[in-house]
Amino acid sequence: MIDSSLKEIAAALRAKTVSAVELATDSLARIDAGNATINAFITVDRDGALAAARAADARLAAGSAGPLTGIPMAHKDVFCTEGVLTTCGSKMLSNFVSPYDAHVVTLLKAAGAVMVGKTNMDEFAMGSSNENSHFGPVRNPWNTDCVPGGSSGGSAAAVAARMVPMATGTDTGGSIRQPAALCGITGIKPTYGTVSRYGMIAYASSLDQGGAFARTAEDCALMLSAMSGHDPRDSTSLERDAEDYTRDLAQPLAGLRIGLPTEFFAEGMSDDVRAAVEAALAEYRKLGAVTVEVSLPNARLAIPAYYVIAPAEASSNLSRFDGVRYGHRAAEYGDLNDMYCKSRAQGFGAEVKLRILTGTYVLSHGYYDAYYIKAQKLRRLIAQDFAAAFEKCDVIAGPTSPTVAFGIGEKSSDPVQMYLSDIYTIAVNLAGLPGLAHPAGFGAGGLPVGLQLIGNYFGEARLLGVAHQFQQSTDWHARKPAV
């Protein structure tokens, strides 16, 4: 049943052919069977899941259930969960039991979704491979020698391995779309400001955005509808009403203009990814869409701009981890300053330290204009490129990642090589646009390839509809790994 669509699961719950407790028990058994290999979960909340499932069954019996009531799910460990360990993949928070729920957690609880646990991730969401977790790397269910992508690698792997039918993620530079692509599932990052950041542990606040992972676009639409909406506790949350993201699922593709950025199809994309992307575009044309060439001339500047803006904001955000109010404190220290320096040196991993140092430098006296302001100007140029492209097309399509999943350890020694793996996703965050990745075939080693669709601001429903139509005539999303 975990392998069915959310609609089918919801129908079965209403028909009483399965109960929420049975679903939660099945999900927990799948995690017990697979997690030793995949390492997708940092925390499994057995008692909490069964209690939530019993409450969901009561709601179903009382006739007050919604579309997600009783459906098992997982939260990326970046979301604070009251009474449940919330680590953000870091030793710094390895003892942090959150005293409150993130807004997203509150909304999904209210919807009756049953959280079975918290998923592994790159420490503080910094990474593209999930190798930066204090709790060990996540393994790709399609090939356990390969990475699942990052930073939301645990959530993507958990859905791909059919441990849960849906999971939350966050995307600062590609951290939902890239792992969705590398694990062969669907993932969406909405327009910046759509999903509340309250209780979502901050990495780069002007880019961080929560989103959804599931097998299909339809499932993502149901999940995102329950996660979105204005929250006054997040100062960048947009004052828009909650939306029904399923509203465009049935819309046909005839006449849809798909923009193909010249820069995304130049060198850099591996041949196997290119072949799968081209085949997916051919399928879209068969369904009535037309493809048009567009240009994003400043897209190549997205990586340098990102690696100024994100570390700058991270160095500021992560200054809160001082060993005083929560988190790790060194066992031995001299004065207050020594306590800060030792607690932070011990609590943070290597990649987090690198980004804090990069950010500290670019924000330091005399460098702010040359780096942070310069990067924010490039950000505007990138956003203007997208605005010009959307005058010629309805959605933009291209690869999500230049290659299929790479080997564990293959890129971990050189941060710059790792950073370049996000070349197609980062510009979307800088512009604040919605982006989606959906399964589009297989490349080298039988590993999944994901097509990326980028929408204009608030174009989530259309993006999900486009992907849904593709999934009505293809079965890539239905393929599952043997693990």
Added chain:
Amino acid sequence: MSLSLDEVRHIAKLARLELAGGELEATQAKLNGIFGLIEEMQAVNTDGVEPMSHPQELAQRLRADKVSETDRRAAFQAIAPQTEAGLYLVPQVIE
């Protein structure tokens, strides 16, 4: 651009991160790799371009000046490394 070891030490001090002797050179090499990537943006002319911090150009909202949070000191201090009598304890700062 390339950072000297002294500059790396200085940034680490500003960031309140202790770097052990052996970590210093490796950190310097990685930071210089990252700054090599970042420097690419200096070649672009951005004269007259307004910096962008939020895609929707939001103004900061104001809220009414009234108490909205409840007192949860006990819950918050339960997860602190060291507290006493409702206070967070740190090494003595003032002699």
